[in-house]
Amino acid sequence: MTIQTTFKKASLFSASALVLAVASASHAYEFEVGDVTVNYGGYTKLDMIYNVEEDLGDAFNIGSINTGAAEDNEVEGSTRFHARQTRFGFGTDAMVSGSNLKTYVEADFFSGNADSGFNQVVSNSTQLRLRHGFGSWNGILAGQTWSNFMPLVALPPTLDFNGPAGYIFNRQAQLRYTTGGLSVALENPESTVNNSLDDNDPLPDLTMKYKGAAGPLNYSLSGVVTYLEVDDGNTDASENGYGVMLAASTTVGGVKLGGNFGYNDGANRYIFNSVSPFQNGYLDANGDIETVSQVDAMGFVDMPLTPMLNGLVAVGYSGGDADDEAAAQASGFRDSTMSVHANLRYKPAERIMYGLEYQYAAVDEYDGTDGDASRVQASVKYTF
Structure with a gap:
């Protein structure tokens, strides 16, 4: 087996155009192993967070914002440093029977719990997880x-790991077929029906997406259909x-504009x-599954503010x-959620980024109560 040891800079995700759309700014080492092209790379990232109000975690968890009495009595002001977004990945590309066989594996450290040794007192240990x-x-x-x-054509570069409200963010197992701009997939149907003891998932979720371009405009139209079922011996719905x-x-003119608009009911x-x-x-209360429709926008x-500084x-x-x-609120649903992310990202060199971001979010309940939270995050990212 011949291994070409001359490394060269390449896109980290050249093994897959799918992931290239998300992280094209990353770089990697590329080398040949026989007739297989291998890419390896990733980055380290330090996130330094100050929660002005309540602590919403290592990523801005908007869904956990307090409302009502909990909002009035929350503890304010906390600092958290972590490096959990650090990640690495590798991919392969080989010609097999006239078509490219591409593989990609990526992992980060955004996992862990107290039972597995995840703590901030001694080791700050976190678990490796598959992305x-x-x-x-x-x-x-x-x-x-x-x-x-998920609409990869409109992904804003926030320092916050979770990103804004109103945007699809989901990774899961799937079998997908793509021809031209059209892709169809059967995906893992992990549905949650609150207040039930047994959420069945008898059928996979069906997703479809069409991606296209018109001059400088890139667009996508996607859809999902899911089947919800509860069958615990007493309730069958x-x-x-x-x-x-x-x-x-x-x-x-160097300014990137993007966004999405969607509607869903039961997905x-x-x-x-x-x-x-x-x-x-x-x-x-009658044992029927009720869904809540929602409109989502981002x-x-x-x-670019200077050759090395971008603002978002x-x-x-x-x-x-x-x-x-009332029943929807008792089951954890909210009337509305909104968020704002504003950042400055300074890149003094190709593989180095220093960033500062302000994050704000507000939620409204169906009963008229509300709550909000804000925080500041500074990040240092070194790409390898």
Whole structure:
């Protein structure tokens, strides 16, 4: 076996155009092993966070913002340093039977709990976790990566790991077929129906997306259909859920503009910072599955201020509509969620980034109570 040991700078994600759309600013080492091209790279990242109000975690967890009496009595002001977003990945690319066989594996350290030794007192230990692990050949992708429903054409570069409200953020196992700009996938159907003892997932989620371009404009239209079922021996209920999302981005005079607009009902878990975090519906007093519809929107402007300094403003919104607002709120659903991320990213050299970001979010409950939170985050990122 011959290994070419001359390393050269290359895109970290050249093994997959899918991931290249998300992290094209990263770099890696590329080398040949026989007839296989191998890429390896990643980055280290220090995040230094000051919570002006309540502590919302190592990433801005908008869904946990206090409201009502809890908002009035919360503890304010806390500092947290961590390096959990540090990551590495490698990919391969080889010609097999006339088509490129591409694989990609990526991991970071955004996992861990107290039982596994995760603590800030002594070691700050965190667990390694799988982000991406997939292969693609002849239009067929199999493994874990971004949901096909997720609009990668409009991803704002926030320092915050979670990002704005109103945006799809989901990675999961799937089997996908792509031809031209059209992709169809069967994906892991991990649905949560609150108030139920047994959430069944008898069928995979079905997602479809079409990506295209018109001059400098890149756009995508995606959709998802999911089947919700509860069957615990006493309750047997089912409901359909769906979602659609239109997204686009363009660059004008060096300024990147992007955003998305979508609607879903019963597929709410795909919207990460939304009015229904990680839930698709709830079981009502009659034993029926009730869904909450929501409108989601996000927009951002990323502008070069100098050759080495960029500034970003991203605004997100998620608004819900429940038939029984009291029951929906009791089950963890909220009336609306909004967020603002504003940052400055300074790049003195190609593989170095220093950033400062202000984050603000507000939530409204169906009963009229509300809450908000803000914090400041500084980051240092070194790419290898």
